[in-house]
Amino acid sequence: IMVNINVTEPLVSLIIPVYNGEQWVESCFQSILEQTWKGPLEVCVFNDGSTDQSMDKINSYGEKLTARGIQLNIHSMFPEPKGCGFAKNRCVERSKGNYLCFLDIDDVMHPDRIKAQLSAAMQLPALTLIGCQITREPKDATVRYTRWINRLNSKQLLTQVYTSHGPTVIMPTWFCHRSVFDLVGGFCEDGKGVPEDYIFFLRFLELKGELFKVERPLLTYRHHAGATTFSVLESTIWKLRLEALQKNVLSKWEKFTIWNAGKQGRKLFRDLSATNKAKVTCFCDVDVKKISKGIYIYELSKEPIKPKIPIVHFKNANKPFVICVKLDLTDGEFEKNLHSLNLVEGVDYVHFN
Template sequence: MPRFSVIVPAYQVQAYLHACLESVLSQSYPDLELIAVDDCSPDACGAVIDEFAARDPRVRAVHLPENAGLGPARNAGMERATGDYLVFLDGDDTLTPDALLSLADRLKETGEPDVLVYDYARTYWSGEAVRNRVFAELTEDGPAPFRLEDRPGLLNLLMVAWNKAYRREFVQRAGFTFPPGYYEDTPWTYPVLMTAESIATLDRVCVHYRQRRAGGILRTTSARHFEIFDQYDRVFAFLDERPELGRWRPVLFRRMVDHLVTVYARRDRLPRGSRAAFLRRARAHYRRHRTPGAPVPARARVHHTLVRFGLHRTYLALRLAAVLRRRAARLAGRLRRALRHGALRAHYRLQRLLPLRTDRAVFTAHGGRGHGGDPGALEAATRALAPHIRTAWVARPEHHHTVPAGTRRLVPGTAAHWTALARSAYLVTDTDVDPGLVKRKGQVVVQTRRGTPLGHTGLDLLERPAASGGTDFARLLRNVDQWDYVVSPNRHATLTWERVFPGRYTTLEYGRPRTDRFHTATADEVAALRESLGVPEGSVAILYAPAHRDYRRTQRRLLDLERVVRRLGPRFVVLARAHHPRGGPLEAASDRVVDVTGHPDVTDLCLASDALVTDYASLMFDYAGLDRPIVLHAEDWEAYEAARGLYFDPRTSPPGAVAGSDDELIDIFATGHWCGARSTRLRAEFRERFCPYDDGRAAERVVRRVLLGESVPPPAVPPAERRPVPSAAAGSAAPSLATVPPQQPAGLLTVTDRG
């Protein structure tokens, strides 16, 4: 008897069925049977199912003699199921990696509940993945399992069959089956949740719900959408047979009205000319199933009124009024923006006529983020070494809490921001200067860039269209013409930037300011950072930092983090800071894979870690100055080099051990090579070459030269004599951690996309 019976009905999904079935069979939890039901599909669905059944004995192929619909197809799968739990998956959707492992763990934790509810994310053709907006209802806090009355908010979730696992015994005992017709999930999910004696939740995305551009049932214009009325009749008939469930009638009535309004309002569902008839049916259902005294939320009263009285013409008038209101609002918004832009430009021109303030400096980081990076280090050094200069930081309001108390906070695009740009003598940034900036005589622009260049940049991207991303090279050079100083961490960066960013600026080869914190932080600060990140005391933290792949539309993970932590054992935890499509959540298999993508400062992650795993991210150059082990995971070298181009091959002069696959990476850590003598020697050579000035005084050297006018900067401490802050767990004896017994905690693996 398998743990899971995964039931996949298939009808006209031949383009997606292979990915769907593969997502099930490739699960890390293999104790399953896959029942694929060919609903007499006219395309190649049946052949695809037979191919999978021939190659994997866990696949059971079911071919229906005639098309029965999604509900009866699922019933056919349930009749043949033998697993402990039933899991439904539509033929164009997919399970996420390790989804069944997470389900199995949660079922065990919660005592084998009747129903386990989990989350999903909508996936689009663009690669964007958007998590369910009400995922907070799936919190695992509080007692579990529970009954629906303990967590009625679960009814706010999408009422579909495929975001839940069902104990087969419970389903058989209650006699639940799917009805025919559209909206077959409605008379299944409500009765199941109301009847279940035990329910649990899993706060994890387990299903990718494909949003097809065309062909989906809910995007098909058809009179069959009228079948929704029969489905709600079945729901209320179920309640009529069970008076003890009568308390749910007001809730289901409100859900029914909301659902009917949704179908009525969508332009792509009801055939032309049938909306009035649909609203008349809705009015009859409203009167038939209305519960006297049931409160109606204020925001839903208009919808309830429309349905209660069948006000089709009123709805059309309201919709027309809403369209006109939106158009007027958009026009007014454009007018307001144009007037505001004109007023700000006039304000900026006026401010440029006023004297320049030689005691003011403005700092900003890429994307309007909070205080940090190289500009943050220079701002802090300015306050310490040149207190006569008043500093201001430009950031979006949500990041103002990161700005030190003694620094003025500016919001991008405001009058105060443009005043500061017009009258401040010093402008410091790691990104492009504001497009509307007109550099005044006497103004000094300091550009810090963002790390030692490994991949091609600047004018070298002219030959790399996959990486240039439509870069306006003429604008790039206009931006370069405004630079007065460029802060460089090493000779390689200096030679590269002066060639690919040609200009009249002066290069300050003084080191990378943001790495000063590696030398000024204390052991107590490191310990506090580790605690805030959830690093167990005494563990070894490994920071995994993959580079962005310009040649990929979506940034899928090259390293299987869940497999790594499973192979290395419970000593390892993964803190994941990775590339997601448009900021979507990283899907973790367990509490040992935690998404910290939103962490504001990668420097904190470096300090909290004991080792770095990366591929081509420039973070390796900064991390080398911290003098902690580095391992390269370079699996797609040819593709990355062809798309982006590299100034040198890091595999030939690496900062540590090199892994060409997941297995090699696991072996490097399992055998202790990651912190062995050879890795230490390679790191020392790499640090000597790329970190000649990263001694904790890089920001001081820049401030003394630019703001204080000192021509001779303080000399750099030789790499062999530096003492960066040790990690909290390893201290200076990190190599000995390779021999830590398996029963002791040992690791944190952190993922980042920040160079």
Template sequence: MNEDTVSIIVTVLNGEKWIDSCFRSILQQCTAVRLQKQQLQPKQMHREQHNNVDGNELLAYVASTTAKEEVEQKQKFQIEVCVFDDCSKDGTADMLKLWQHKFNNYRIPMHIVQNESGKSKGVGYGRNRAIEAATGFYLCFQDIDDEMLPTRIQQQYALARYNKDALIGCKFVRAPANSTCRFARWANELDELKLTLQIYTANGPTVIMPTWLCHRQVYERIPQGFCEHGYGTPEDLIFFYAHLDRGGRVMRVNDCLLLYRYHPAATTFSIVADTIWQLRMQHLLMHVLCREPWRSGFTIWNAGKRGRKFFRDLPQAEKCKVRAFCDVDEKKINKSYSHYDEAAHRFTYLVPIVHFKHARPPLLICMKLDLTNGAFEENLNSLNLSEGRDYVLFT
């Protein structure tokens, strides 16, 4: 293993359309480091300033005109490219060989792992095989249809060196620019203190998978690595939860370092929404609802469709803990929700519906964010509650 090597992990299935733009963006990473080194001017700086440095201070330090020898130490990394070709049927295999030769001209190793089974194995399987071929202490995950922006690896590597137990993400720009605006706004503007709190939204991990860079030990702490169940599996969310369950941290570089492409053939569209719902529900049951103050009772915010679905999907033992629904709709307030048990062929629960101002914490909030021109967020903020302690978002 090479301590100063960042292994770029790529899986590809019929990706000839994206290979050139993706791999050109990887080459830019080396160019960006060389240019910045040429622009830096030596400046005296005491080593004591680097002790116990946090992420933001470190990034500011690397980007500033600090002592040249110190910066070179922080930026001294090599890259290699590790690609898993998941049984592509187009011209992917030939293009990968051409790029292997191009990378070799730049003294960048490129390892190609071929799936020769005749059947696609899926993204999780491919990532595991590419990582097996990797020699770096650091892993940078890159989707073939996305592009690294200059200094992506430089900035994330600088942060990862001091935070070997963290998944390091970054902000991104969407292409086309007007696609998934609400999602992009949430992912890019989410407060860093909430990166381990807002983990039960339908948006998935709070730092998106195509932006991840981490020390290899983050990956090795997860038994069997990425889930290999194949097509339709949210392997990124499964890995993200496993990382958090083992005390792993989540961090983000607050610069846009990735062009994140949106298109109909993206892997995201292979994931069934109910699969993600059930995965989130199971994690919530195991890590939130079984603990105080939740196990003594809680309120569901939203007496509408999503709130009732959440109630129906709760195990019987958890349904008993629901004190009330709360809402803002005057047509629902002061009434009750009658739950009909399909198996028992009878109504089994009668849950009161109260105004949100009268709701008793903790609150399980089943409201989607950024949909009511700020009205829901204003109502929630008016209660002066603490996220994670008094309420959890399950949106």
């Protein structure tokens, strides 16, 4: 779907939910002032019950933003925080832009971010969620995660959406036409501990939205103890991605192999629906001890006859595979084994690590 807009001067709305982010305001807002995009820009802030000096510091940037022709819109409705989903929705609802650029208060945009992502957006279908590569601060934080974000190719943006890392186009880098938000209907507002970005992301893909990533770093993504991502339980993410895996992938497969006879592979088997449990032909692995057991018996099953699943070497297993092995952890050995089978990602296997 292509949207007819004035391509010479589209309005971009920066969407910034804020809760107690005073220590980040200066670097975040300075990065707004340093943007090379000189077209129409508005900064939409929603104060989600902050109790620190965040709003005073943000208001102090009013004159500087005005001097740059940037409008600052600040909104605050409730004394108690309602969560990221609520704050983002209120921000978007009060914005006027053709395009939405999401920015967390604790992150920093590189000077060309808006210009580069807007340029991409204006050449792509309207229903495209656009991300970019990132730099991480501190540099030694979540090294594997950062590599994963930056190395994903265009096909893997779709094929690796079920990993524990969450969205392949990560929330702090989102840039999109307003129609993307309208299509999904906004973010989940269930409050703290809800991965509103992942829920939005999965819904967007279910509605046939497209993904794109600018292949250079346009954002510095901070890792710190106060980040909202730490309020989301691993079990919550597990349930969401398992539901999506079963609905979008396993429902279309007649049989499949679980790659990993260890803890993660067995957990996946136990949590599958009865229909999908029956589709598992075997576990596969490289660990001699696991393979030597020959079989996995699901002792806690409520079935009168306990499921017994063979354990074989990966070379003796049949595709397709659900892979429960973490990437980038074995000095390339797992990746080498997977590559040796000449499989097609997204067709012959899917990652659920």
